[in-house]
Amino acid sequence: MGAGRADPLMAAASFLVRRVLATFVVLIAVTILTFVISHVIPGDPAQLIAGPRAGAAEVAQLRHALGLDRPLHEQYATYVVALLHGDLGASIVTGQPVLREILDRLPATIELMGLALLLSVAVAVPLGVIAAAARPSPLDTVLRGLSTVAISTPRFWVAMLLLGLFYGALQWAPPSGRLSPGLTPHELTGLLTLDSLLRGDWRLLRDATAHLVLPVAALAIGNIGTFARIIRAAMIEVLAQDHIRTARAAGISQARILSVYALRNALLPFVTIAGLELAGLLFGSVTVESVFAWPGIGSYLLDAILDLNFPVIMGVTLFVSIGYAVINLLIDLSYRCIDPRLRAPAG
Amino acid sequence: MAKLRPGLLFAAAGCGAIILIALLGPALFAGPANHVELDQRLLPPSALHWFGTDDVGRDLFVRIVFGARVSLLAALSTIAIGLTGGMLIGGFAGLVGGWVESALMRMIDAILSVPSLIVALALAAALGPNLRNAVLAIGLLSIPVYARVARAEALAIVGRDYVKAARLMGASNLHQIRANLLPNMLPPLLVYATGNVGAALLATASLSFIGLGAQPPTSEWGAMISASRSFLFSHWWYSFFPGAAITVTVSLFTLLGDALRDLLDPRERPR
């Protein structure tokens, strides 16, 4: 390796340490945020936790039981200790632990968001590449316009239009939920499509897929626009680089230059940005799940908001924030495996 | 450069038209937004009611025109909160430097790594469901983004000679912020904020749709779509037109943000 360059293994290790530490700071920030929102901002947190229908004596008792009459820093310590034990509180509607209810609903959301993410990438990458390669041309202008509209459309509205058109008017799609009544899922991973595939249950697979099409499309449309714009911009930047001219001079075909030589480089920054776009997908899934009565975390959160079920609201917020931070940590770490410049030298 | 102009012109004209509608529309189109005519319920679009009527006989076109003011004002308010807070924090960090700056920015980065809209949702729920609180929640959670940009701008300004000179002559931090920092930071931050109007409008409309923002009978676009949910399968226009209004408005502001950014920074960048 060139002189003056640190040992790559050491560099990788120090990156790992710094990145994990940063995530740790994020987790602390998350707990402080949710603590402030749940304990400091409301006039009377006990009233919120007890629910709107609780009486004064009951609230006072709860306030003492929860330690809400103690100093804030003590309350925060108690809060964090409970979190470390996996205690996110209990739902005031069902009385069940919030964490268990979240985990019950997690597979439905993962299946929905995962497929939406896959669909977005599968559609957006070719669109972005085509737009960049066709620039400047009417085709590029049209694709740019479409992606602008796609990112400007509220996901909940798309969800309603799709439902109204394909279920209400045309009767092509099933109404809502994950499965038609009468079908029972196989208990494996909780991802219905994957489970029915593993069990070879084609009827269940078809039914689950039919239920997924509309919500996945509604959720994906915004990301398709965002991703296509990112890919297009990254491709334009890469296509202007010297090594593309080298490849052209060497006679490598335009198709191969676009699909391998340029796209490889354009995808590197895309991976990180795609991870950050998960936040938008998460927020979108709250409304989209609600429109399709999808039994995931999003509709769980929305129901909790409507019921003023405060422990659930805060529990879901915390859970989702931690999940998001951890996923982005994993993406950053795997990025070092994707980008050859950050890998240890060959040989 | 010459090629960018038509796009900028189109976007600016469209956004201008929408702002005009928001300002003047309610005065131009007769009849209050909440004018109820129970014998005119759920009528399809016609020459009389361009976008049809809702479930209590209010004209949807009139309500959408009134809604332009509410929705746009809400979106702009979130940006005003984010911009002000971000400029103060980012500008201060860039000016003082040292460990205060690193601590502040470390904190900002941490909050940036949180799905801000989900947290805004929880915050709005804690504050209580109304439009003002929704705006406050979204605005507060957008401060870190602006603080990041503001700090970068501040650093660039602080590096300039006349600011260094002023500091040597003993100008106080407060004076520096007022005289040198804010006036120079504002233009680039405003361009950046223009690009965020669309996203801010989508966020406030979403919170209203969820029930945490504008409450009926306010004619806010997201709240209107929320109210139309029971009529989705029978009366399509009720859901369709408010959503179309959001899409058109957000598209135009997104285009405007893109065009402005292209004008100032010819390198093409996503978002």
Add this chain to the structure above:
Amino acid sequence: MTALALEVAEFTLDVGTRRLRALNDVDLCVGAGEIVGLIGESGSGKSLAALSIAGLLPKATGHTVAGAIRVGGVEGASRRAQVGFIFQEPMSALNPALRIDRQLVDAIRARRDADRATARQHAATLLAQLELPDPERVLRSYPHQLSGGMRQRVVIALALSGTPSLLIADEPTTALDVTVQLDVLRLIRDQARERNLGVLLITHDVNVVAYMAARLYVMYGGWIVEAGPTAQVLAAPRHPYTRALLASRPDRVARGAAIPAIDGFVPPLAAVTTGCRFADRCALVEARCHTPSALTVEGDVHIARCWKAGAGGSDAS
């Protein structure tokens, strides 16, 4: 008579929507096995000439051409296969996301029918011929794992991989450490001799041309202003621009003396050219220099586009 490696005849290039004249009536030839220099300041049009010859002008900007370019006797789009191109920046000329073997094998297979294994074998042979130690390790590497000199050898291997008739080297050593510059130049010269390749060496460095090229062209403002055998041109430049260019070589100026700069700037591209492009900066300018007819005074092998080319001589300055 052997076929010429490169023949450019009356080539004219207009670029952009405003049709600015970037290259005007360029005549240029390179024989097989011959190394020819093309020198000029940045903005003189030498790099555009190189891209035109290789058929690599970017499409997006829009351009129109007139005249003929023949490489290895081949005209039209298929001439591209006859050109190997060595770029200036070995740091950025290679794709950072792909291993060397992928880039070389793709280039080899783009120009000839070969399966992957054969192409890889050939790639290793090519690297060995370019004096790269441990070709197998180089093939497995990514560009960032190689030094600048190694990378430039890989770029040369890419240029040679299609068995071209003409090698265009655009400032091949400018970005390299001084210590490896000579190695790379020598390598290009040896390869040209061994493969009977014509080389068009584009540079602003007169020393590089003096070391490498038998003949040279001087370009200014999109025009070839002077051409001839290197020794002759350097010893007795005929065009005032060439004289000024040679006088401003830092190593030719006595210690302590000011470097004589050429007054004025390289002229921006213009739509119409009415006279000598150098007229505005020329100390010997006369009225006739601004008329179109002023552009074709010639000698025998050493030609220059100047009314005073014959009379001025090398000692007038």
